[in-house]
Amino acid sequence: MKKAFYLFVILVVAIGLFGFLYLPNYLSEVSFNEPVVLTIPKGASLNYVADSLYNEGIIKSRYWFKYQAKSKDIDRSIKPGSYDITPGMSLEDIFTLLQKGTLDKPVVLTIPEGFTLYQMAERVESIGLGSTKEFIEATMDYYEENYDFSTENLYFPLEGYLYPDTYHFTDKSTPRDVVNRMAKTMEEVFSQEYRDRAEELDLSIHEVLTLASIIEREAYNDEERATISGVIYNRLEIGMPLQVDATVIYGLGEGKDHITRVLNSHTSTPNPFNTYMINDIPPGPIAAPGKASIKAALYPESHDYYYYVLGKDGHVFGKTYQEHQKNVENYRKLMKNP
Known part of the structure; x- marks a missing residue:
């Protein structure tokens, strides 16, 4: 017994000595x-x-x-x-x-979730890291070097592929540096778990980011992202147009201009992004989705809702068109008597 104790003490001392040295x-x-x-x-x-x-x-x-x-x-x-x-x-x-220290001056770039690529380019120009044109050209270069998905009907190939976040650069940083960092961050956020889940849903990364960008622009808060995602999936399953105003706005402005009110004339104007006229998702993302929206696109809530309209503290969801019409009427009353 004593021998075992002594051996134990020697072992502990040896380990301690090894760690110390x-x-x-x-x-x-x-x-x-x-x-x-x-x-x-x-x-x-x-x-x-x-x-x-x-x-x-x-x-x-x-x-x-x-x-x-x-x-x-x-x-x-x-x-x-x-x-x-x-x-x-x-x-x-x-x-x-x-x-x-260095002579380089630190520069902070903050890109909110839901920003379009063109808004990012303008933000980059506003803090002195290059012109809007240079930033867009840098995104084109990055696409050509790293991706091969179809750019047909896309205004900006990397729309939705640059992760919205706060980044730290210096005044010596270039638009290419900014694009590289933002694109690689999105690639890191889109983890292997997310890639496996996309494959399980039989969706490409491009399609997931497209869905996520719609959720990003539509959701009022984090709690309803998965619910809105479920509405989108429900509509797609039965071939029902998504009828999302945000996609119409993006298409009309070709990813640059932004209108604040969607009219009937807008929803009846043919455009690859007009989800009132196509029974599918648009050809690409309409904005930069954050992680919560990407997750919602991959894990939609299971329910029987096909409609939603803005209410007092978020969206109100409906299962039938009749129920939706009542919710719309309530919204109109709310606008008259806020």
């Missing part, structure tokens, strides 16, 4: 194969820096990085900027680099 060296190792551009915005916390380095695969442990940074008082001297992290750098090299 070798673990710090292991955690301090930096090993990656490709150069990484790390952008640190003004006011970024040590947690943000550690998470960024870890997510890029540069450091082995965010906790060890933070411990080392605090022990050397580096956590208080990290400067914002855009840093080139290259293979062969040590942890100490990275600490030194982060304290030097």
